[in-house]
Amino acid sequence: MSFNQQSPFYNPRIPFTGSIHGGLQEGQSISISGRVLPRADRFHVNLQCGSRAGADIALHINPRYEGQLYVVNNTFQYGSWGAEERKYNSPFPAGSPFSLLITVSRDSYQLNVNGIHFADYRHRLPFQQVDTISVAGKVEISSIVFQNPVGAFPSYPAFSSQPGFPPQPGFPSHPGFPPQFHVNLSHQSGIALHYNPRFNESTVVRNSKTWDQWGPEERGGGMPFQRGQPFTLTICCESHSFRLVVNGMQAHNYKHRFTQLQNITTLEIEGDVSLTSVNV
Structure with missing residues (x-):
């Protein structure tokens, strides 16, 4: 199995739609850092099967600010929405920064917000069909970063970025000093x-x-x-x-x-x- 390291998206203009190169793989994760706008009414993050209007949406994460704060997770297929899964302990207060991590497991998407487990959303569509991420609503995004499964990369020895110090496998490039x-x-x-x-x-x-x-x-x-x-x-x-x-x-x-x-x-x-x- 091969994994391509995809470049992050930085400060995308919202609404945003971007391709996920090679689709999703088990063990892969996507981290989204941003800030909910003050006086937001709602925003969403979608993992989609295609970028066209009306495309199936495997995962819809939709914080809402209608009196009380809550988050709707859902799937869109065959032209209609499925049954909502609602969470009322929303970790996305208006005006606040957040870091959302979506990890693909065999049975579900695992959602972590600000380093704390938030929800598991069982797959209703095969995650292998997902090739697009979209973000819209009252939110600003600083980065969308794609992380491949652990073990998908070889380990590279550290080496100095300064000219004149060749790589020394397994050792810091400055003898007598620990790597930093x-x-x-x-x-x-x-x-x-x-x-x-x-x-x-x-x-x-x-x-x-x-x-x-x-x-x-x-x-x-x-x-x-x-x-x-x-x-x-x-x-x-x-x-x-x-x-x-x-x-x-x-x-x-x-x-x-x-x-x-x-x-x-x-x-x-x-x-x-x-x-x-x-x-x-």
Whole structure:
């Protein structure tokens, strides 16, 4: 079985319809990060069998804001909707960010929201027929990321992104130093965000630097990276903080210490990592 690594969709214009290359596979997942608009009445995420109007919809996820908050899950086939499955503990409050993870299992779609299990929706249509994702309604989306089943990728040794350091299989590229890398968002007088996974400490350090002075480190929130495994990191710049989403799951939130966001002009990535794409 072969798996193609599909590029994410970033900041799509809503309503949005996009292709799922090769269709869905068991064990595959789709992570959708975004924000419900204030005063929203409803929005939806569909996994569809085709992109034409009237196409069958294998999974319809439909948060509604009609007096009370609830979420409708359903399937559309033969030109009509099936029986609704409703959840009244909606994790999608209006005006709030969310991270939705849809995982394809043999019998159902498993839905996680903000890292917490939300629902299982049993298949009414074969998931192999799904080849399209669509999003519409009162919502903005920062990223839609496709993750292949665990084990679908070979493990690659870490290597330095700096020229002059050839890959050393199984070893960090700087002898005597454990493998790590960092992502910096910088301005003229320092670093607004320093994001630094450290594998030997099993933590991600976040910090800011003004001139030559580092501030206090933030270390909570777990370690979402694994040595030798591919990842997608999305940095969402919001009004009060940077929201850091790893493989579609919100991993960290870093409150702005440097608030002149328009002066952040440089992205720097350095260390034991190889890059397949960078989108700004």
